[in-house]
Amino acid sequence: MRVTVRLFARLRDIAGVSELARDLAPGATIGDLWRQLAHEFPELARYERSISSAVNADYARMDQRVSDGDEIAFLPPVSGG
Amino acid sequence: MLSLLAITSEPLELERIAAALAASVGADAGADGAVVTFLGLVRNHNLARSVRYLEYEAYAPLALKAFERIATEIRDRWPSARLALHHRVGRLEIGEASVAIAARSPHRADAYAACRYAIERVKQIAPIWKREFFDGGDVWIEGATADPDDQRARAEAERAACA
Numbered sequence: 001m002r003v004t005v006r007l008f009a010r011l012r013d014i015a016g017v018s019e020l021a022r023d024l025a026p027g028a029t030i031g032d033l034w035r036q037l038a039h040e041f042p043e044l045a046r047y048e049r050s051i052s053s054a055v056n057a058d059y060a061r062m063d064q065r066v067s068d069g070d071e072i073a074f075l076p077p078v079s080g081g
Numbered sequence: 082m083l084s085l086l087a088i089t090s091e092p093l094e095l096e097r098i099a100a101a102l103a104a105s106v107g108a109d110a111g112a113d114g115a116v117v118t119f120l121g122l123v124r125n126h127n128l129a130r131s132v133r134y135l136e137y138e139a140y141a142p143l144a145l146k147a148f149e150r151i152a153t154e155i156r157d158r159w160p161s162a163r164l165a166l167h168h169r170v171g172r173l174e175i176g177e178a179s180v181a182i183a184a185r186s187p188h189r190a191d192a193y194a195a196c197r198y199a200i201e202r203v204k205q206i207a208p209i210w211k212r213e214f215f216d217g218g219d220v221w222i223e224g225a226t227a228d229p230d231d232q233r234a235r236a237e238a239e240r241a242a243c244a
Contacts, residue, residue: 008140009210010221052227054208057142059229073140073208079222080137080144080168080209081121081180081200 001026001068003033009076011051014043024066030055031062033072050077085165086148088141088209093167093181095120102165102183113163115189117196121180123173127222130215137170137179140208144168150229151202155184155195158239162186162195168209179211194242201238205231 005020012018015037024033030053038045053060054073066072083101095118103110123135152164165183173179180203184195203209206229211222228234 006140008208009138009212010223013221050223050226052208054140054143057140057146059143059227073143075140075208075227076210076221077223077225078204078206078208078227079211079224080139080207081204 001028001066003066003069004071005033005037006071006073008073011044011047011074011076015041027065029063029065030060030072033066034062034074037074047074047076051075052078086145086152087167088139088144089167089169090171091169093120093169093178095178095181095183098165098167098181099183099185102163102185105165106163106185112187113185114187115192116183116185117189117192118184119180119182119196119200120178121200123175123177123179125175127213127215130213130217132175133214133216134175135173135179135214136212137168137173138210138212139168139170141170143208147207147227147229148203150206151199154202154235155198158198159186159191159195161188162191164195164199166199166203168203168207170209198238198242201241202235205234205238 007015052075125132148166167181182199184192186192205225206227
């Protein structure tokens with residue numbers, strides 16, 4: 001299955017793109033996708049414990065399974081206000 | 082009419098936001114005795130750095146849901162209070178407003194508390210980031226790990242609101 005990945009702020013700078021598409025095995029979780037990306041972009045790894053994630057613009061847990069066509073967002077610690 | 086909750090690249094106009102909030106309350110507006118407003122400004126210094134300007138970005142659809150969640154939390158905690166909340170994105174110069182909040186209620190204590198709670202929760206759970214451009218470089222500011230279900234963070238915001 002194929003998902004769209006959205007990256008924000010420093011995560012986007014590390015990957016060099018704000019959006020990318022990735023293929024995942026059936027049953028894959030958000031955490032699986034994150035580990036795949038962290039392997040691809042090693043600088044992401046230090047965010048392992050501080051990121052949040054969202055599926056189709058709703059906050060989600062890293063152990064949530066993803067579905068074909070989902071938009072998965074990874075969010076570094078926020079700094080609004 | 083202006084939305085009560087918004088992410089916008091346009092300059093924030095507190096008066097219009099407060100007016101939209103009053104209009105949204107409709108005929109009940111006469112029961113309100115207080116409006117508390119907050120404007121967050123871009124400051125020219127941070128951690129001993131001279132700040133030149135900030136760039137804000139947001140994951141807008143999720144940020145709006147986070148704002149809705151904050152408004153719902155406020156109605157749960159202060160049932161008579163009503164909220165308007167706008168956050169700006171893009172490049173902001175020193176002295177410009179990045180966030181504007183208006184809270185109204187029959188009594189001032191609830192309006193003050195709701196307004197303070199809203200800004201504390203924005204800082205905790207809104208998917209918004211600022212990049213600081215200072216003399217000598219730039220840096221993404223990273224604050225809280227956003228977790229809307231973190232009850233400890235929510236209790237902290239409530240403590241700040243009721244201090």
